[in-house]
Amino acid sequence: MTTHSLLDFTISFFEEMRIHTYFTDAPYTWMDQYDLGLRSTLLKKQDCLAATFPELDENFHTQNHVYIIRDLFQCYYLSIPVPYTEHKTVFFAGPFAFKAPKRDQIQQLMEQLQIPEQHSTFLIQYYSSLPVIHDKGCLRSFLHCLCSRLYGKEGFSISSLSQTNHIALHYETQESTGKNKNVTESIEKRYDAEEAMMDAIAHGDYEKAKENIHALLSSAPEQRLPDTIRDRKNFLIILNTLCRKAAQRGKVHPVYLDELSRKLAFKLENLNTLSQLDAFPHEALRKYSLLVRSYSTQGYSLAVQKVVNYISLNLQEDLSLDRLAEIFSLNKSYLSSLFRRETGQTLTDFVIQKRMEHAICLLNTTPTSIQEIAARCGILDLSYFTKLFRRTKGMTPSQYRSMVTKRSGV
Incomplete structure (x- = not known):
């Protein structure tokens, strides 16, 4: 593999664990993106930022020296020199942790570094959201394999580096929502995004639901479990429930809600990577929105709601006007007129539409x-079925299945 391909793979590897990566050139100056704004939030004097990070050996790039760095705030980073570059380019990854810090450990760190109590909520959120690499030995093995290909088997070294000097730090003490995340505002934002997303699904509006899911995900609660995959799954289980309740609000029969909810829950438990989990919200939004568009009885009278649901759930039965009027104890002419006025279709056309939709799904x-x-x-x-299908799709059922098979490459 080329250096470029190796680095692309490394970026994907760390991004899969939600660990930020970036490149920088010498001279190395501190940037807020390195620690995701931790220092700029806590410290009053910006010239102290870099002093809280270990100073790297000025020759580490030419010596192909890889560092596993622990800074003053007990966050970990990786520093990997990039070979064969005109400038001294370094690949950084972080921040991350090797063990999810508990609240008493965060409090102990605050006391050690004399961080004002007003920053407590921010720090709990910050450390709780840090990605965790549970196996340090596994990381070292990965780095060894990577470096063997970047520099050659004998041309590199990997070591740990910690910031131990306790310098005098001056913390931000002014109350500011810009410096300290306002928990109340964050919660309000999340609930507003939830409500807007649910309202969009209830109307079958997938595009509108997509707009609001970004706001919801960006204001999601901090990571509560050391296992990032399990923590994300728990959040998505809640999302699946919200979507189901939204579709229920859109007047979709519980039978369809339960079926889709179970299928998505089963699929969710079998996803094993963050990239798969990241794709799940959009799939859930799309399927629940489609469910509403296909099966919603919103805006219909109670009588038409009952008829529509009965038709959708009993496609194999006799669904003639005579039979449906008998089942629901309605006058045939009244039912026919009411159904057409509310749905814009004759009852017969609606039944054919639902049967053809089901046929297409089965094919x-x-x-x-x-x-x-x-x-x-x-x-x-079968001849009548083929005739109805051709009228709907412009081809026979056999031709349709052949087309589907070719597209799927089966």
Whole structure:
């Protein structure tokens, strides 16, 4: 692999663990992005920022010396010299922790560094959100393999470096929501984003729901568990519940809600990487929004709601006007007129639409024979089923399945 390919892989490796990465050139000057704003939030004198970080050997780049760094605030970083560059370029990764700090340990650090109590909430949020690498030996093995390919098997060294000098620090003491995250505002923002997202799903508006999910994810509560994957899954379980309740608000029958909710919950538990988990919210929003657009009875009278739900859940049954009027004890003419006025379709056309939608779903997701699919859709006459399908999709069921098979490469 080339140096570029190795570094691209390394970036992906650390990003998968939510560890920030960046490149910098000599002379190395402190930037707020390095520690995600920790120092600029705590310290009053900006010229003290770099002094809280270990000073690197000025020759470490030419010596291919990789450092595992621990700074004054007990955060860890990696410093990896990039070979074959015109400037002294260094790849940095961090901050991260090897063990999730407990609250008493954070309090102990505050006392040791004499950090004012007003910063307590910010620090608890900051340290709780730090990515955790639980196996230091595994990280060293990864670095050894990486360096062997970057510099050659004998041309590098890996060592630890800690900041131990306790310099005089001057902390920010002025009350400021810009410097200290206001917990109340953060919670309010999260609840506003939740409500806006749920309202969008309740109307089947996927695009609007996507706009609000970004605000919700950015204001998500701090990491509560040492296991980042488990912590993220727990948050997404809550998201799945919110989406289900939103679709219920959109008047989708509980049968459909329960089916989709269970499928997504099962899928979520089988996701094992952060990139997979990052894609989950958009999938959930899209599927619940589609569910609302397909099965919502919002705006219908109670009588039409009952008829629509019955049709959707009993496609194999007799769904003629005569039979439905009998089931719901309604006059045939009244039911026909009411249904058309509220849905914009005749009852017969609505039944055909739902049966064809179900047929398309079965053709896409099962190897079931077309004869059996027709029966599951309540149409025993295969010729009539084919005629209705051709009218809907412009091709026969067999042609449609062949097209789907070719697209999926099966």
